[in-house]
Amino acid sequence: MMRPGRKNATRGFIVPIGGAENRVQNPVILRRFVxxxxxxxxxxAVIPTASSLDDIGDRYESVxxxxxxxxxxxLPFKSRADCESPKYLEVLDRVDGVFMxxxxxxxxxxxxxxxxxxxxxxxxxxxxxxxAGTSAGASAMSSAMIASGTSGATPRAGMxxxxxxxxxxxxxxxxQHFSQRDRLGRLLTAVASIPFGAGIGLDEDTAAxxxxxxxxxxxxxxxxxIIDGSNLRNSPADLTRHGEPVGLTGVRLHILTEGNLYxxxxxTLLHSGLAAKSHGTVGSNAAALT
Amino acid sequence: MMRPGRKNATRGFIVPIGGAENRVQNPVILRRFVxxxxxxxxxxAVIPTASSLDDIGDRYESVxxxxxxxxxxxLPFKSRADCESPKYLEVLDRVDGVFMxxxxxxxxxxxxxxxxxxxxxxxxxxxxxxxAGTSAGASAMSSAMIASGTSGATPRAGMxxxxxxxxxxxxxxxxQHFSQRDRLGRLLTAVASIPFGAGIGLDEDTAAxxxxxxxxxxxxxxxxxIIDGSNLRNSPADLTRHGEPVGLTGVRLHILTEGNLYxxxxxTLLHSGLAAKSHGTVGSNAAALT
Numbered sequence: 001m002m003r004p005g006r007k008n009a010t011r012g013f014i015v016p017i018g019g020a021e022n023r024v025q026n027p028v029i030l031r032r033f034v035x036x037x038x039x040x041x042x043x044x045a046v047i048p049t050a051s052s053l054d055d056i057g058d059r060y061e062s063v064x065x066x067x068x069x070x071x072x073x074x075l076p077f078k079s080r081a082d083c084e085s086p087k088y089l090e091v092l093d094r095v096d097g098v099f100m101x102x103x104x105x106x107x108x109x110x111x112x113x114x115x116x117x118x119x120x121x122x123x124x125x126x127x128x129x130x131x132a133g134t135s136a137g138a139s140a141m142s143s144a145m146i147a148s149g150t151s152g153a154t155p156r157a158g159m160x161x162x163x164x165x166x167x168x169x170x171x172x173x174x175x176q177h178f179s180q181r182d183r184l185g186r187l188l189t190a191v192a193s194i195p196f197g198a199g200i201g202l203d204e205d206t207a208a209x210x211x212x213x214x215x216x217x218x219x220x221x222x223x224x225x226i227i228d229g230s231n232l233r234n235s236p237a238d239l240t241r242h243g244e245p246v247g248l249t250g251v252r253l254h255i256l257t258e259g260n261l262y263x264x265x266x267x268t269l270l271h272s273g274l275a276a277k278s279h280g281t282v283g284s285n286a287a288a289l290t
Numbered sequence: 291m292m293r294p295g296r297k298n299a300t301r302g303f304i305v306p307i308g309g310a311e312n313r314v315q316n317p318v319i320l321r322r323f324v325x326x327x328x329x330x331x332x333x334x335a336v337i338p339t340a341s342s343l344d345d346i347g348d349r350y351e352s353v354x355x356x357x358x359x360x361x362x363x364x365l366p367f368k369s370r371a372d373c374e375s376p377k378y379l380e381v382l383d384r385v386d387g388v389f390m391x392x393x394x395x396x397x398x399x400x401x402x403x404x405x406x407x408x409x410x411x412x413x414x415x416x417x418x419x420x421x422a423g424t425s426a427g428a429s430a431m432s433s434a435m436i437a438s439g440t441s442g443a444t445p446r447a448g449m450x451x452x453x454x455x456x457x458x459x460x461x462x463x464x465x466q467h468f469s470q471r472d473r474l475g476r477l478l479t480a481v482a483s484i485p486f487g488a489g490i491g492l493d494e495d496t497a498a499x500x501x502x503x504x505x506x507x508x509x510x511x512x513x514x515x516i517i518d519g520s521n522l523r524n525s526p527a528d529l530t531r532h533g534e535p536v537g538l539t540g541v542r543l544h545i546l547t548e549g550n551l552y553x554x555x556x557x558t559l560l561h562s563g564l565a566a567k568s569h570g571t572v573g574s575n576a577a578a579l580t
Contacts, residue, residue, distance in 0.1 A: 153469055154493070179442060185469075188545070223535035223537065235547065235564050244547075245512060245513035245547050246545065247545055248545050248564065249544040249545070249546070249564055250544070251543040251545075252541065253541040253542070254538070254539040254540070254541070255478070255535060255536065255537055256537055257534070269523070269539045274523040274539055
């Protein structure tokens with residue numbers, strides 16, 4: 001586990017969570033995050049800024065405390081001035097991990113972007129601080145953030161609005177409540193708009209633990225959908241009218257479940273219970289339909 | 291255009307349609323089918339067997355007549371004995387094209403499979419007779435037919451029931467009302483169960499005109515989703531509990547719109563308005579997230 005201040009800086013874990021993670025009966029994701037941060041030695045900061053609920057920070061403080069985290073500090077950023085406050089920034093300089101709650105990712109991003117707090121988040125993560133975010137807190141991690149969109153499996157022109165996120169992750173667009181809210185189409189549409197972009201769609205109660213080596217491990221009860229757009233071709237946006245399907249080819253799609261390991265750098269599956277369908281070679285062109 | 295009786299037999303077109311095709315204002319799909327069959331010279335048989343509506347055959351007779359087809363014959367197979375009736379089989383020996391209506395694909399398949407009528411359909415199609423089917427009539431074309439299933443974008447164990455179809459197309463599972471009824475998950479689940487399988491998901495008012503050379507052309511207002519499972523790996527079925535997500539990797543996904551041409555034999559896009567996202571080379575592993 002990486003600690004800040006090491007000479008050879010190693011990035012901390014980045015842990016987007018698809019929302020609605022189990023906090024009581026079987027909190028595998030949050031327990032794992034506490035462990036990654038150092039368990040009883042861990043100091044975790046909670047950023048409740050995305051949420052409109054006044055007590056969301058206290059609730060997570062209680063959960064993390066119950067999971068054995070050594071110390072929890074709430075950072076109640078309610079203005080951009082708060083994001084420059086030395087007392088908060090000093091916390092960010094010290095903590096082992098940061099947790100961003102759900103709520104509204106636009107609110108979270110607009111409050112933090114280009115502030116000293118956001119710079120600390122990215123800078124300290126580059127040097128070993130771990131950062132998790134659920135729902136809106138997951139969406140806000142990427143550079144190109146899904147601000148809003150419509151549901152449906154088919155990508156359609158205009159179905160997603162992108163905005164600037166915190167930039168912990170670039171080239172990967174993150175979406176949450178993924179299968180529950182039928183968001184494949186909007187994630188495909190977002191990926192198609194980003195050169196060599198890729199997408200990570202997280203089901204509820206499901207997390208991607210992305211390690212320093214860009215290996216993603218799935219934790220939780222749902223699945224993680226990876227959209228590898230590195231060979232994607234799509235129809236020119238100016239030829240597609242609003243609401244019409246966006247033609248695209250060459251997308252590689254992976255649906256990963258708990259325990260699967262996937263390298264986001266070269267888009268390869270490292271380990272899983274996945275079995276190859278090995279039934280000889282693919283038929284010739286002429287035999288394709290017969 | 292291929293005609294029956296040629297010495298060098300060439301397969302006729304196979305035209306699955308996603309249901310709810312426009313029949314009145316802008317019947318591009320049905321007009322194209324009439325044209326493929328020979329226009330004013332075309333003799334088209336309508337098989338209304340999937341439907342529980344008594345007048346569905348008459349309705350299509352009227353539509354095809356209005357589109358200029360030379361002659362239309364309804365083949366009202368209501369029993370397996372009907373499917374052995376010489377007067378009906380003689381029609382199948384003569385027609386240029388057959389159209390199968392929507393309704394219930396299980397009803398259609400159970401009535402026809404292993405009858406002389408079904409043998410005629412496949413045999414004559416191999417020698418140039420064209421065959422189209424909408425909704426249930428499209429589903430029934432494949433060997434492994436989706437009999438029923440649940441909606442959702444994520445593949446889940448047990449979400450699809452397969453049954454035997456007419457076998458005009460093998461290795462390709464066909465699904466319809468695709469984005470309208472959110473059927474990506476069930477098609478992925480079906481494809482994952484078939485060695486080197488592939489899937490064709492048809493939106494409403496959208497058809498795949500599959501030519502003798504296995505080139506698929508999209509016609510209509512929606513999109514055609516191709517799932518190329520030739521490199522698919524999936525989680526062992528015995529490790530996945532009913533209703534849980536099926537892990538799978540290596541799926542290639544294509545969403546095609548009108549005018550796109552795609553070769554089903556070697557899974558390549560032949561022509562389209564699709565533009566490559568050409569923005570330099572893909573970043574290195576180390577730079578993947580930064």
